[in-house]
Amino acid sequence: SGTGVVVLGGSSGRVDLVRAGLFAERGILAIAMRWFGGEGQSPGICEIPIETFSQAIDRLREAGCDRIGFVGTSKGAEAALLVASYDLRVDVVIAISPSSVVWANSGPGKDGVGWPLRSSFARDGKPFPFVPYPAEALLSVNRVPPVRYLELFHESLRTFAGHVSQATIPIELSFAEVVLVAGGDDALWPSAVFAKALSA
Numbered sequence: 001s002g003t004g005v006v007v008l009g010g011s012s013g014r015v016d017l018v019r020a021g022l023f024a025e026r027g028i029l030a031i032a033m034r035w036f037g038g039e040g041q042s043p044g045i046c047e048i049p050i051e052t053f054s055q056a057i058d059r060l061r062e063a064g065c066d067r068i069g070f071v072g073t074s075k076g077a078e079a080a081l082l083v084a085s086y087d088l089r090v091d092v093v094i095a096i097s098p099s100s101v102v103w104a105n106s107g108p109g110k111d112g113v114g115w116p117l118r119s120s121f122a123r124d125g126k127p128f129p130f131v132p133y134p135a136e137a138l139l140s141v142n143r144v145p146p147v148r149y150l151e152l153f154h155e156s157l158r159t160f161a162g163h164v165s166q167a168t169i170p171i172e173l174s175f176a177e178v179v180l181v182a183g184g185d186d187a188l189w190p191s192a193v194f195a196k197a198l199s200a
Contacts, residue, residue, distance in 0.1 A: 004029040004060030005069040006053065008076030010097075011045060011106050013037040019071065029065055031056050035079065036107075044107020044114060045075055047122040053083040057090070067091045072098075074188065075106065075120070081198070082121055082128070084174040093174075096181045099189065100197035101167040102128045103156075129166035134159045146187065153189040171198055 005028055007020040013036065020032035033056055036042050057068050069092035072080030077095035082102065084090040102121055108114040119127035137155040141147070157164065171178060180198055182191035 001027040001029075002065060003027075003067045003069065004031070004063065004065030005071055006030075006056045006060070006080075007032045008035060008053075008070065008072035008079055010072075010074030010076050016073070016076075023071075029060060029063055031059065035076075042108075042110045043112070044105060044109065045120045046105035046107060046109035046114070047118055047127050048079070048120065049125075050079070050083050050086060050121055050123050053079060054087050054089075057087060061089070069094065072096065074191075075099075075103075078102065078169070079121065081169045081171055081174075081178070084176040084178070085170045086123060086173070088175050090174065090176045092177045092179070094179045094181065095195075095198075097186055097188070097191040098180055098182065098194050098198060099191070100169055100194040101164055102130045102169060103167075104130050104132045129163065131156055131160050131163045131167045148187045149189055150187050169198070 005023050007016045009016045015032050015034045017032045020030035023030040035052055036045050036048055060068055068090055070080035070090055071094045073096045077098035080093050081095055084093045104117040105120050117132045119130040121128050133156045137152050141152055180195040182195035184192045
């Protein structure tokens, strides 16, 4: 079809083969991408180079795709929106349960160090500004399923309100069409709030 899509899972590290398969069934060339936790990759979402995702665009373009889309869920949506802001070859982003800001790392980087906090993403070797988590709030999260992180993110936004402006994903720089999918009952983070901020 001349269309290619990069499918990004969230912080679980799951490679979303099922969703990629749905696109492939419709004649779209799809890459279900493992972007952390694999061999030679950062074990956590810590200073992931957004150039990693641009390499997937390169592969799709080499395969004859002249229209490129990204579909990301949660942290994958954060990544997809960030990539579209800096790589103008992205034509479409579908961001499911998105974030409007770059957050602190989730897990350790290649050095195995998870604390002190660092950015989730980097570009040209430089970490993006990010919103941290208050240590007390992070430690108080009840990790018994079903895990709810919503209050942690609200507390982070309140505590580090001065970080939000610099950490905001500059989606206005993108040429991509953007579809935002968010739920008001999202218990992991305030994706509906983030979607409103992104569409403002």
